[in-house]
Amino acid sequence: MSFTITIDGREVSAEPKETLLDVCRREKVFLPTLCAVDGLTEVGACRLCLLEIEGTTKLLPACTTPAMPYQKVRTSSDQLSTYRRMILELFFSERNHMCGVCVANNHCELQTLAVKTGIDHFRYPFLQPAVGVDASHKDFILDQNRCILCTRCVRVCDEIETAHVWDIMGRGVQSRLFADFNRPWAESTDCTSCGKCVQLCPTGALWKKGAVPGELKKDPSVAGTLAARREKRP
């Protein structure tokens, strides 16, 4: 049975099993997100969708926090703006995001959020670990330098394509994506070359060969469309 929660002082209806992000999206309340995408399990990886909830001093991610009766939620405050800006800056400083020479320039979710947040400089030192590029696949390229470890590719390949090619290895700044048993992508025996991981990637980390800077366009809604069709199957 549906119940009521309060978002930014406005009472709205929520359903059992909905997350706070589900409710915000339905009510057209903007929250920055990078790892959450319709049709895939939520993992709370990017921490951009943090919210304030009355009664707790912790900031909680909207994508993995269930809506509960009588919750009072704030989606914007000075504190939330400070954290969101810091998280975005850390993404940019960890690897190499030189937008002007990236295939995803002007079509990148990270870049779009940075512009929306008004980021014009970074306060943190660039780390840029040597993570490499895998261009072995016949159709696609993985440039780990643009990867933000959101795991959308891991989840879509596992949950929708059911191939489970990708995983994350390592810790901290050395974390990186790998295919099968840490083989070049072309040697994966499970990859069907469906391209779903490329469509879901929010940055220029996964792209189709032949794309030039600024040309790449992706469609992350493919996961939601396929998941909905699967649910309707008799």
Ligand code: SF4
């Ligand atoms: S192309 Fe398809 S099967 Fe291959 S890694 Fe990407 S999502 Fe998985």
Ligand code: SF4
């Ligand atoms: S390659 Fe793209 S989709 Fe995969 S973890 Fe990195 S940024 Fe996310």
Ligand code: FES
């Ligand atoms: S969208 Fe919620 S943690 Fe990434």
